Amino acid sequence: METMKSMSRAVGAGEPRGNRMSHMMSANEGPMDIIAKVSGHVKNGIREDDGPYFTNNEGIPLPDPEHSKTIGGIPIASDVHLFQKQQHFNRSKLAERAVHPCGSGAFGYFETTADVSDMTKADFLQHVGAKTPIFMRFSTVTLGREFPDEARNPRGFAIKFYTGEGNYDIVGLNFPVFFCRDPIQGPDVIRSQARNPKNFFLDYDATFDLLGATPEGNHAGLMFFSDHGTPDGWINEHGYGCHAFKWVNKKGEFVYIKYHFLAKHGQKQLTEPEAIRISGENPDYSKMQLWDAIEAGEEVEWTAKVQIMKPEEADAEKLGFDPFDVTKVWPRKEFPMHEFGKLVLNKNPENYHRDVEQAAFSPGSMVPGIEDSPDPLLQFRMFFYRDAQYHRIGMILRL
Known part of the structure; x- marks a missing residue:
């Protein structure tokens, strides 16, 4: 049992995965349901990311959000989380609007x-x-x-x-x-x-x-x-x-x-x-x-x-x-x-x-x-x- 408990946590995350509010989150809601929450038209909208652990773009928990995979201190190409994090960052700014940018x-x-x-x-x-x-x-x-x-x-x-x-x-x-x-x-x-x-x-x-x-x-x-x-x-x-x-x-x-x-x-x-x-x-x-x-x-x-x-x-x-x-x-x-x-x-x-x-x-x-x-x-x-x-x-x- 102790082994199973420890496996339910992502390294460095601190909170059990089972603590997420719901498995599907808002996947079954339509655009009108979501915008009604975001706009405050109905209750239960949120502002802050309340996820209990870090995930990659596919929602998979990061094994360690603070350290890369290395061999002898050198990052390796098989660290998909490291590559994805940097690729996401490189593309995180949209092209500036040609008009009305600010x-x-x-x-x-x-x-x-x-x-x-x-x-x-x-x-x-x-x-x-x-x-x-x-x-x-x-x-x-x-x-x-x-x-x-x-x-x-x-x-x-x-x-x-x-x-x-x-x-x-x-x-x-x-x-x-x-x-x-x-x-x-x-x-x-x-x-x-x-x-x-x-x-x-x-x-x-x-x-x-x-x-x-x-x-x-x-x-x-x-x-x-x-x-x-x-x-x-x-x-x-x-x-x-x-x-x-x-x-x-x-x-x-x-x-x-x-x-x-x-x-x-x-x-x-x-x-x-x-x-x-x-x-x-x-x-x-x-x-x-x-x-x-x-x-x-x-x-x-x-x-x-x-x-x-x-x-x-x-x-x-x-x-x-x-x-x-x-x-x-x-x-x-x-x-x-x-x-x-x-x-x-x-x-x-x-x-x-x-x-x-x-x-x-x-x-x-x-x-x-x-x-x-x-x-x-x-x-x-x-x-x-x-x-x-x-x-x-x-x-x-x-x-």
């Missing part, structure tokens, strides 16, 4: 607060009071993964809704407009705000060259160089879907809409000197602000609103502008905002690599009742966002 996020829920079932058949918008698990990721757009997150830049504002009919993504900004309307200029916009390829310095000359040659982008450019370019962290900014989308009801009727997510506690922004000082003192200021607020039990909230345009109103000659041009806003006097829900963040990620780095968003991820508009930039983003994620993390995505 960011963080949190889980929570979306609650429908107004009846919009006459305009859309999307199942998560059918009943007032219905709650849908969400994950939101915030980011700077063109600066690198390790760059200070309070630097002057647009901010990404991405939402993933885990609905009963699949995952729905809204991929927007803290600006209501973008810098270009033709997708062929998209890479130019990003490169104009990136580092100079000659010397790797930040280069505002390139930004102004782009704006000078792209007059339709100057609304976004003015926001970029105003205090909107330096919001006080992730939680003190509004978010926008930017593009026009369609809401389609059960009869097949549709309206065009634009999303607005207004911070319940209002916008707060920093001046240029304040942003520079904070970037030096704490490069992770925005990430830490969101994390600390949720850890302290605070619920971070945005009010969700839409502008609504009927198909017969979407006439560029009558409006005086193209309603599907993402460099333009819809006048709120003509198209007032209507509240339809709220976003609430209340749970931090359990694992940054899994929950944030591997999160993949695409404006082409739409559920029944929500469709694309004739916006040319949106049409191409529906392809190239997904393609970018395939390149970054492969064909198996958390989409």
Whole structure:
């Protein structure tokens, strides 16, 4: 018996193997069950790895987590655990996002607060009071993964809704407009705000060259160089879907809409000197602000609103502008905002690599009742966002 007891322990592990909570863990759960736990929508989610011993990638206990197999002190090629551990480490960082690399996020829920079932058949918008698990990721757009997150830049504002009919993504900004309307200029916009390829310095000359040659982008450019370019962290900014989308009801009727997510506690922004000082003192200021607020039990909230345009109103000659041009806003006097829900963040990620780095968003991820508009930039983003994620993390995505 004594021999059997000793064999039930992995060397150096300290705890019997039989102490695992369950043999199959979450193998029999579906994605919705798992995300409901991770998001805090249901109880029993965990953050820390509570395994009683170290395992390799196949879940096999390591014979000794601190020592390699050796002959005369020289590691040997038959130590599969040593090789796997180093190979895993060599591949542990995903390719950096080409756009939006520096960011963080949190889980929570979306609650429908107004009846919009006459305009859309999307199942998560059918009943007032219905709650849908969400994950939101915030980011700077063109600066690198390790760059200070309070630097002057647009901010990404991405939402993933885990609905009963699949995952729905809204991929927007803290600006209501973008810098270009033709997708062929998209890479130019990003490169104009990136580092100079000659010397790797930040280069505002390139930004102004782009704006000078792209007059339709100057609304976004003015926001970029105003205090909107330096919001006080992730939680003190509004978010926008930017593009026009369609809401389609059960009869097949549709309206065009634009999303607005207004911070319940209002916008707060920093001046240029304040942003520079904070970037030096704490490069992770925005990430830490969101994390600390949720850890302290605070619920971070945005009010969700839409502008609504009927198909017969979407006439560029009558409006005086193209309603599907993402460099333009819809006048709120003509198209007032209507509240339809709220976003609430209340749970931090359990694992940054899994929950944030591997999160993949695409404006082409739409559920029944929500469709694309004739916006040319949106049409191409529906392809190239997904393609970018395939390149970054492969064909198996958390989409």
